[in-house]
Amino acid sequence: MKVVLYLLVAVVALLLAAAFVLWLLYGDSPWPAAPPQVVEGGQSLRVVELDPKGLTVGIGDERWMVCERFELRVSEEGGVKSLLIRGKFVKNFTIEPDGRFAQSSSEELLYSDSYAVTLGGEFGVRKVDAAAWSRARPLKPEESETEFGAGASRRFYSDKGETLPKGGTTAGGLPLTRLEVGGAESEGWLLAEGGRYAAGFSHTTRRRRFERPLLIPFGSDDRILDGTMYVDLFDGATGRRLARATKGHKGSYDMYVFQQAVWFDGRYFAMPLDNWFGNWLVGALPVCNRAPRRVILCRPRASLRQRFSGSPLFAERTTKYELCAPETSLPHSSSCSSCSRPPPTRRHSRRGVTWRRSRKSGSSFRRSRRSRSTRSSARPRRSTPATTTRPCGSTAR
Numbered sequence: 010m011k012v013v014l015y016l017l018v019a020v021v022a023l024l025l026a027a028a029f030v031l032w033l034l035y036g037d038s039p040w041p042a043a044p045p046q047v048v049e050g051g052q053s054l055r056v057v058e059l060d061p062k063g064l065t066v067g068i069g070d071e072r073w074m075v076c077e078r079f080e081l082r083v084s085e086e087g088g089v090k091s092l093l094i095r096g097k098f099v100k101n102f103t104i105e106p107d108g109r110f111a112q113s114s115s116e117e118l119l120y121s122d123s124y125a126v127t128l129g130g131e132f133g134v135r136k137v138d139a140a141a142w143s144r145a146r147p148l149k150p151e152e153s154e155t156e157f158g159a160g161a162s163r164r165f166y167s168d169k170g171e172t173l174p175k176g177g178t179t180a181g182g183l184p185l186t187r188l189e190v191g192g193a194e195s196e197g198w199l200l201a202e203g204g205r206y207a208a209g210f211s212h213t214t215r216r217r218r219f220e221r222p223l224l225i226p227f228g229s230d231d232r233i234l235d236g237t238m239y240v241d242l243f244d245g246a247t248g249r250r251l252a253r254a255t256k257g258h259k260g261s262y263d264m265y266v267f268q269q270a271v272w273f274d275g276r277y278f279a280m281p282l283d284n285w286f287g288n289w290l291v292g293a294l295p296v297c298n299r300a301p302r303r304v305i306l307c308r309p310r311a312s313l314r315q316r317f318s319g320s321p322l323f324a325e326r327t328t329k330y331e332l333c334a335p336e337t338s339l340p341h342s343s344s345c346s347s348c349s350r351p352p353p354t355r356r357h358s359r360r361g362v363t364w365r366r367s368r369k370s371g372s373s374f375r376r377s378r379r380s381r382s383t384r385s386s387a388r389p390r391r392s393t394p395a396t397t398t399r400p401c402g403s404t405a406r
Contacts (some may be wrong), residue, residue: 027074043237043257045282050252053239053244054292055132059124063285064096066119074098075285076121081153082145083273083369090128092279093137093145097288128277128293152273155199167195171344191239191253196264201272206294208278209241210267233261242278242292254290256282280286
């Protein structure tokens with residue numbers, strides 16, 4: 010009797026060990042995925058929660074279903090720009106008295122509650138009624154149809170280190186493959202209209218050692234177990250990263266949200282973070298209101314020419330180089346990364362106008378004063394613009 014009991018315990022132990030090994034080889038991770046968060050550029054990009062259950066519709070008898078798709082609109086009522094979101098579900102079944110589902114001969118389109126997300130500031134979320142939804146402006150097909158349709162030409166996929174289609178670049182001519190995404194594996198990119206901004210999608214993934222056995226003769230297993238998804242927003246002119254968001258995933262199915270991202274009105278970004286559309290990533294990138302800085306040349310002051318006109322060194326140097334100064338003072342946006350260089354500062358002295366670079370930043374200038382003893386003992390070659398006038402890349406004549 011004891012032998013039979015020992016054999017039974019041994020068989021159970023072997024079965025448990027085999028099940029544990031199979032789970033290690035093919036099973037999913039028991040740990041929940043990391044929640045979404047914005048790790049960079051929180052002023053321009055936010056994670057907003059519409060409903061923990063997702064966008065749902067009621068189907069009767071206190072039952073509900075998760076919406077299959079969503080719709081987006083833009084509202085500017087009250088001078089506040091908002092993104093309106095609602096889900097939709099195609100009901101093609103009926104519920105029998107015993108609770109069973111039966112195929113219906115007709116289809117009914119159902120809509121979930123509508124939500125409005127303020128574009129900018131605190132990105133507040135509120136519910137809106139059907140009247141507010143009808144007054145809002147729908148997105149253009151070039152904006153909403155980014156997976157298939159009119160806007161699909163702005164989407165590029167990653168294929169063996171290249172873009173698919175090949176030759177994907179931003180408005181500034183930067184190859185999309187050179188944008189520094191957060192994940193180890195790049196999935197693709199989505200350009201805003203005109204290529205002014207770009208969104209990069211990537212992930213860092215842990216894979217199983219072996220593929221899962223398939224019970225059907227077709228299909229494949231990518232062995233993706235879990236990991237982290239990354240969404241990076243870039244300035245298309247400079248390639249600088251403006252914002253980054255992360256979220257954990259539990260397989261390749263969770264990464265389908267990359268295909269549903271959209272750009273609208275040039276600088277606004279929206280993407281669902283789950284397949285039931287309960288959480289969203291919404292961004293409002295800054296507007297650059299400063300034109301590219303141009304540089305003009307200006308000759309040395311008349312007092313310098315009169316005082317050191319007899320110096321051969323001054324005459325030789327001033328024929329080659331001239332002082333540089335900003336041509337005009339344009340409005341500046343501190344939130345724009347591509348035009349954040351402050352204007353140069355001019356230094357007035359008895360010996361003329363000179364320029365000096367700041368030690369803190371190679372592109373900024375600062376005022377500098379020399380003591381009277383230094384000015385009185387300075388040689389003519391030190392006080393001439395020749396030794397202090399090449400900060401803005403002036404070219405020789």
